[in-house]
Amino acid sequence: MKKQVKTINDSLVRIYGDILWIEENELRQSRFKDLTIKDMHAINAITMYDKKKASQVAKELHLTPGTLTSTINRLEKKDYVKRIRSSNDRRVIRLGLTKKGRLMYRAHDAFHRMMIDSFLKDVEPDEIKTIEKALRNLENFLREHS
Amino acid sequence: MKKQVKTINDSLVRIYGDILWIEENELRQSRFKDLTIKDMHAINAITMYDKKKASQVAKELHLTPGTLTSTINRLEKKDYVKRIRSSNDRRVIRLGLTKKGRLMYRAHDAFHRMMIDSFLKDVEPDEIKTIEKALRNLENFLREHS
DNA sequence: CTCATTTATTTTGATAATCAAAGTATGAAA
DNA sequence: TTTCATACTTTGATTATCAAAATAAATGAG
Numbered sequence: 001m002k003k004q005v006k007t008i009n010d011s012l013v014r015i016y017g018d019i020l021w022i023e024e025n026e027l028r029q030s031r032f033k034d035l036t037i038k039d040m041h042a043i044n045a046i047t048m049y050d051k052k053k054a055s056q057v058a059k060e061l062h063l064t065p066g067t068l069t070s071t072i073n074r075l076e077k078k079d080y081v082k083r084i085r086s087s088n089d090r091r092v093i094r095l096g097l098t099k100k101g102r103l104m105y106r107a108h109d110a111f112h113r114m115m116i117d118s119f120l121k122d123v124e125p126d127e128i129k130t131i132e133k134a135l136r137n138l139e140n141f142l143r144e145h146s
Numbered sequence: 147m148k149k150q151v152k153t154i155n156d157s158l159v160r161i162y163g164d165i166l167w168i169e170e171n172e173l174r175q176s177r178f179k180d181l182t183i184k185d186m187h188a189i190n191a192i193t194m195y196d197k198k199k200a201s202q203v204a205k206e207l208h209l210t211p212g213t214l215t216s217t218i219n220r221l222e223k224k225d226y227v228k229r230i231r232s233s234n235d236r237r238v239i240r241l242g243l244t245k246k247g248r249l250m251y252r253a254h255d256a257f258h259r260m261m262i263d264s265f266l267k268d269v270e271p272d273e274i275k276t277i278e279k280a281l282r283n284l285e286n287f288l289r290e291h292s
Numbered sequence: 293c294t295c296a297t298t299t300a301t302t303t304t305g306a307t308a309a310t311c312a313a314a315g316t317a318t319g320a321a322a
Numbered sequence: 323t324t325t326c327a328t329a330c331t332t333t334g335a336t337t338a339t340c341a342a343a344a345t346a347a348a349t350g351a352g
Contacts, residue, residue, distance in 0.1 A: 004274065005262045011281045012262075013190070016162055018288045021208040026291070038338070044159070055300065062167040067339055069302050074337095091300045091347045112159075116151045118287035119280050127276040128150065134265050134277060135157045141264035142164045145172070184309070201329065213310055215331050220308095237318045237329040 019115070026111065032104050034078055040108055042071050043080055043097065048105050051084060051094040080104060165261070172257065178250050180224055186254055188217050189226055189243065194251050197230060197240040226250060 024037045032040075045060050046052060058068040072095065075081035080101035086092035097105055120128060170183045178186075191206050192198060204214040218241065221227035226247035232238035243251055266274060 002259075005259060005266070008265075008274075008278065008281065009258050009262045011278075011285065013258075015281065015284055015288065017206075017208060018285075018292070022288060022291050036337080053300085060163075062163060063338095064340055065301060066303075066341080070338080073302095089300085089348070093301065112155050113148075113151060115284065115287060116155045116158075119154075119284045120151070121283045123276060123280055123283075127273070128154075130269060130273040130276050131280060132154065132157075134269055135154065135161065137267045137269075138161055138261065138265045139157065139164075141261060142161065142168060145168050146164070182308075199329085204330095209309095210311055211330060212312080212332075216309080219331095235319070235329085239330065 023108075023111070030107065032107070035080070035104070039071070039075060039080070040104065042068075042075060043101055043104055044108055046081060046095045046097060046101075048097055048102050051096055053086075054083075054093040054095060057095060075101075169254075169257065176253065178253070181226070181250070185217070185221060185226070186250065188214075188221060189247055189250055190254055192227060192241045192243060192247075194243055194248050197242050199232075200229075200239040200241060203241060221247070 020037060023040065027033065027035060027037060027040060035043075042057070042061060045057050054068055054072065055065065058065055061068070063071070072081055072083065072093075076083060079098050082096050082098055082101075084094040084096055086094055120131075123131070166183060169186065173179065173181060173183060173186060181189075188203070188207060191203050200214055200218065201211065204211055207214070209217070218227060218229065218239075222229060225244050228242050228244055228247075230240040230242055232240055266277075269277070
């Protein structure tokens with residue numbers, strides 16, 4: 001592997017491992033210690049904004065429907081997430097966050113904002129364009145491989 | 147969250163989830179279908195090059211010693227990894243890859259190289275400097291939070 | 293309208309990965 | 323030596339996960 005490419009690759013691999021681990025630790029020390037990192041990412045995917053269908057969320061998280069059901073059961077029991085049965089189509093479950101869920105969502109979002117702010121420290125506006133281009137490249141690559 | 151920051155954040159979150167999922171699928175279709183993605187990342191951390199101590203690898207992967215032991219047991223049984231007991235200090239286990247393990251390592255590396263190549267498509271040399279700077283920023287941020 | 297088919301979710305049963313804590317073996321130091 | 327520290331392994335329990343079967347609701351062909 002070309003040296004520069006290898007450096008960037010190793011850096012990305014390290015970063016992703018570390019982010020998960022740090023998030024897990026911060027979570028354990030926070031008021032939300034009844035959640036695992038997977039729970040947190042499920043809450044993040046559900047979001048405060050839409051009322052997504054269960055199947056949409058499963059797809060985004062690359063989980064089977066059955067696994068999502070049990071995730072939602074857990075999060076509903078702990079009062080982070082609520083099921084809303086659709087009245088148009090009574091097979092469909094839409095998902096929303098409770099007050100506690102929204103608190104968690106904002107806390108997690110704040111951590112990510114800090115992270116991205118530091119990522120972009122001393123990066124000029126036109127340089128940000130470069131980064132956005134590279135991320136788009138990567139997303140296209142991944143789309144081709146799905 | 148500021149719009150640009152949110153876009154970059156969402157992109158990174160999506161990319162991370164997708165990479166894991168794609169790697170998992172590629173693995174299942176490859177000649178290495180007896181491995182899970184966690185196995186693959188353990189092989190990647192062990193590397194072809196050094197003879198790292200078990201405890202070093204555990205640390206890099208953020209696994210407890212016990213979990214690493216069982217990972218190594220699994221990978222040794224499947225003939226990807228070998229234990230080498232250090233003769234200086236007979237408590238220490240050093241880890242190496244078998245021929246099959248090195249094959250797997252190279253295959254995984256090739257996928258990552260393709261990924262990074264596409265990430266850097268149309269990115270000029272001086273723009274790469276920007277990306278390296280941003281990644282260093284992020285690594286520093288993560289180090290502060292460990 | 294009614295039965296067959298499709299769709300959305302849930303349930304079930306089994307398996308992987310993980311951790312904390314206790315155990316074992318070796319080395320280092322007093 | 324005896325004691326303490328270090329490196330790894332074992333044990334027992336828990337959690338997340340999947341595939342496949344089950345349920346329940348909507349849709350569509352006749």
